[in-house]
Amino acid sequence: MKKVCLKELFEIFITFFKIGAFTLGGGYAMLPLIENEVVEKKKWATQEEIIDIFAIVQSVPGVVAVNTSIFIGYKRAKLKGGITAVLGVVLPSFLIILAIYQLLFSLSNNIYAIKAFGGVRAGVTALILVTAIKLIKTTIKDVISAVIAIISFVLILFFDNDIFIILAGVTLGIVRHLVSNIKVLRKEQKS
Structure with a gap:
């Protein structure tokens, strides 16, 4: 240390x-x-x-x-x-x-x-x-992150509770990661 x-x-x-x-x-x-x-x-x-x-x-x-x-x-x-x-x-x-x-x-x-x-x-x-x-x-590196950002921006304009929007972003990020991992696994199984 x-x-x-x-x-x-x-x-x-x-x-x-x-x-x-x-x-x-x-x-x-x-x-x-x-x-x-x-x-x-x-x-x-x-x-x-x-x-x-x-x-x-x-x-x-x-x-x-x-x-x-x-x-x-x-x-x-x-x-x-x-x-x-x-x-x-x-x-x-x-x-x-x-x-x-x-x-x-x-x-x-x-x-x-x-x-x-x-x-x-x-x-x-x-x-x-x-x-x-x-x-x-x-x-914002791709279409999905751009869509998440735009949706979050619009929700922040209309709703008072930012924490739910942040949690939704976290959830979408995790789901996105899991979906991309599933796609990679399917490609590996096919080859």
Whole structure:
């Protein structure tokens, strides 16, 4: 079993502290930054692994950024890495909230602050859209996965309970795998 050193824990903390500090909008807005840091810069995960991680953390209760940081931190340095990553990603928000608490009410009526936050929301929407496009390019490889994605999208628009849609996707994925295995077995038996 690999021994975790303080240098690695510090790197995990700083990585997730930067993500937490420089992401406005939280949650899904953090996904592109996490992907960039973890896949592109640090090489802690492949593109396929990060998509699997995003899928898993979105299907369990909790905050997406916290769940993702736990998953990646744990992958790097087990329990200490998971705890360190969570502290890193949460601490900036906690400190910022403490710092602006006194200004909150005065900013709520400030037209410049209102307009600035409108711009931030538009930028965050663009970040989420770019991440969605990357996910589509990586995960939709054939007609069946495209159909599952389209049906899931439509169901999410009309129904409130996302967990049933996720479970339906899991079920369809398993059925698809079983059907393809049956086809392979039949081909092998014929030859």
